Amino acid sequence: MSLQHISAAKAIPFSDADFDALAQLARREFGLSLAPSKKPLVYSRLSRRLKDRAVDSFPAYLDLVSRPEESNEKQELISALTTNVTSFFREEHHFKTLKADCLSPLQDAAERGRRIRLWSAGCSSGQEAYCMAMTALDSLPPPARQDLRILATDIDPQIIQKARNGLYSAEEVQSVPAAYASKWVQTDAAHPGQVSMHKDLRDLIAFGELNLIAAWPFQGPFDAIFCRNVAIYFDQETQQTLWQRFCDMLHPGGFLFIGHSERVSGSALSQLEAAGVTSYRKIAHSRLPTDRRVKWD
Ligand SMILES: C[S@@+](CC[C@H](N)C(=O)[O-])C[C@H]1O[C@@H](n2cnc3c(N)ncnc32)[C@H](O)[C@@H]1O
Structure with a gap:
């Protein structure tokens, strides 16, 4: 199998509907507004997380984070969707x-x-x-x-x-x-x-x-x-x-x-x-x- 085939086999699909479902959850739970232009960024940040959890689709991941016993995963999701950039005496x-x-x-x-x-x-x-x-x-x-x-x-x-x-x-x-x-x-x-x-x-x-x-x-x-x-x-x-x-x-x-x-x-x-x-x-x-x-x- 070529390298190209291996990476294609590992890619997790991310449809517009998947993005919309994720954006709705982010708005409902955290107040975040995810514009469609953020789709590539969200994918690059979250696909790693799905792989770490051995989850092979975004609907399955949304199902997982909605479980009460998965509150830690919800925190991981927040970390993946937000930016923590800051600095000392920013806007002094x-x-x-x-x-x-x-x-x-x-x-x-x-x-x-x-x-x-x-x-x-x-x-x-x-x-x-x-x-x-x-x-x-x-x-x-x-x-x-x-x-x-x-x-x-x-x-x-x-x-x-x-x-x-x-x-x-x-x-x-x-x-x-x-x-x-x-x-x-x-x-x-x-x-x-x-x-x-x-x-x-x-x-x-x-x-x-x-x-x-x-x-x-x-x-x-x-x-x-x-x-x-x-x-x-x-x-x-x-x-x-x-x-x-x-x-x-x-x-x-x-x-x-x-x-x-x-x-x-x-x-x-x-x-x-x-x-x-x-x-x-x-x-x-x-x-x-x-x-x-x-x-x-
Ligand atoms: C870019 S940092 C800003 C840090 C600092 N205030 C500054 O200006 O340098 C944005 C922070 O907002 C937090 N954040 C995002 N959504 C939030 C929410 N719904 N409630 C509380 N904090 C949130 C993120 O976790 C992140 O640490």
Whole structure:
């Protein structure tokens, strides 16, 4: 048998109907919107998974992931369909706004015992949450940090475990400003070739698994929510529901930071004002001049 015959024999068929069925499941369960143009990418990522599980067709795979005892396989499916690309101080201007406009003005109240709560929603491998922690420690002196906590969540349990470990390559931490790196990035004898996030940062952050389109088992309110480069995978209706839910979770005057190619739309816009590039602030009271309100698109 020629090499060509062997690979042809191993190829798993992937019809448009198979793709549609998978896309429906991804939307229903994870809020993901898979455009038909993603078909080749989805195939290349998932056909490996089918082979690993010795499943010879996509309908059989969908049947398998729907079984209650296959929740781990569902997690594998999420990992295959989503992108975890992230980096330290990605879109650095957000951290400058977090420091100057959100945290520094809260300093006095925090010293008097006010809670400060931040959320990295869709945190991937944790870089965003650690940057929020570095920025918070840099913005708030010790007396103001008494009740400071950061929640960091992602749908993907594998990536959450990586985030919790707080171990990165020297290359990954290159974008951490030197003044921060000298305080909070450490070499780690137990993990040669990697650096670790300082305990002071790790102690501030609670990492957890959370599907953003499911129920949220907490109430807030948060002073700032980062949800960057996540909603881009959702359809517009799912995005608008999410923006409104974030808005409901914010303190009046709290901040919402989103990805560079994302825009808030829908009902949440009537409660938000622009606060910089892809940065929004919940209007503290309803008498804000109309020209400062974010326009509906
Ligand atoms: C491109 S990363 C963004 C990471 C980080 N926020 C940033 O901007 O650098 C997108 C993350 O969204 C997560 N994600 C996708 N769908 C999700 C959902 N329904 N609920 C929660 N997280 C989700 C993925 O697992 C992935 O880690």
